[in-house]
Amino acid sequence: MTGRLKAALAVIAVLIVAILAIGSFVLWPVISPSTPDLAVPGGSAPGAVVEATAKTDLPILMQISRAKGTVVEYMSTDPTGRPVQVSGVGFEPGGDAPEGGWPVVALAHGTVGIDDACAPSRSAELGGLIGIAQALVGAGYAVAVPDYQGLGSPGEHPYLDSPTAGRNVIDSIRAVRTVFGNVSNRWAGYGGSQGGGAIWAANEESARYAPELSPVGTVDAAPAADVVGLVAKARAGTLTSDQRAAMQLIIEAAARIDPAFVRDDYRTATAAAEWDVLSACSGPLVSRRDAAIAALGPGDVGPRSDAAAARLTELLRSYALPRMKASAPMLVLYGDADTFIDPEWTRDAVRRSCALGSVVESSDQPGKGHGDVDISSALGWLKDRFDGKPAPSNC
Structure with missing residues (x-):
């Protein structure tokens, strides 16, 4: 074996060792995931955490970044005003939180069904929201994903009851803040279809129902705001x-x-x-x-x-929105070819919300239906709200 060949093989060996070392370092959180400390103080007040367990089926990018996940049982308020236990999922980014804690985004899911088995928390895909959740965690946001009352928890699900689902959304934020302990009181929200109505209602209810929280804005895609x-x-x-x-x-x-x-x-x-x-x-x-x-x-x-x-x-x-002025600005995205929610119903709900004094930017998208509404502007719009930029309005 020549000296040149020996030298080349030595270099290759060093590179292999380096690649394996780097790969082991990057993948170590996947190979040996840490168990997050989850606070479970109990109680019966809205948002009180009854049970929290580590979510172990995180997407690989979340695992590599040392993000934390939890499946949480927490208290909320039913349509009659009584305490009710609901469930959901929460995520916290890895690394050190910014001053004041991680800002949090609530994700409100669309129609998944009305049985317990339909609950997003029962699946790794979170009812189709896991991709959005992963993107938000990667962007430095904590994330709260409520199941809504009666999905994955005792009792029946009041389907399309936006005010009740809105309280479930708000209380999921409270629960995530409690469980992880380093999450800001500043929150934003995104929801589509049934979740669009839920996140709209959460925006309206926040100032009254959760004065300790500080909403910055919500994106409501094809919202089931009023289906009378x-x-x-x-x-x-x-x-x-x-x-x-x-x-x-x-x-x-x-x-x-x-x-x-x-x-x-x-x-x-x-x-x-x-x-x-x-x-x-x-x-x-x-x-x-x-x-x-x-x-x-x-x-x-x-x-x-x-x-x-x-x-x-x-x-x-009793399910319909708006009911009051929104607590924070809204971006409402919908299509003029929606076959689930007639576009004129959404236009009218936006007009009534504007009349109540809400700050609303609405986008009536030509040719778009229910599931293909363009939401590409949503993340940038939410970031602008967290950054304190004035919200546009076309009321």
């Missing part, structure tokens, strides 16, 4: 296929909570035959759900009488 119009469309037989699916979940959720909501007052025999399939979010029935939705006719789901229509209208009005 579903009742008139159901009576007229003009619900879209997507709206029939949403109506079925509204009726089933209401019937589970209130015996006055008799399912047969809101469905035909055709719908009743596939009702369990239409309600499913997990298990073998899920594979049949899309076909069952497609098979629903224009009049198969909705009130069968004036009395049933009045009862459902009253319920949806």
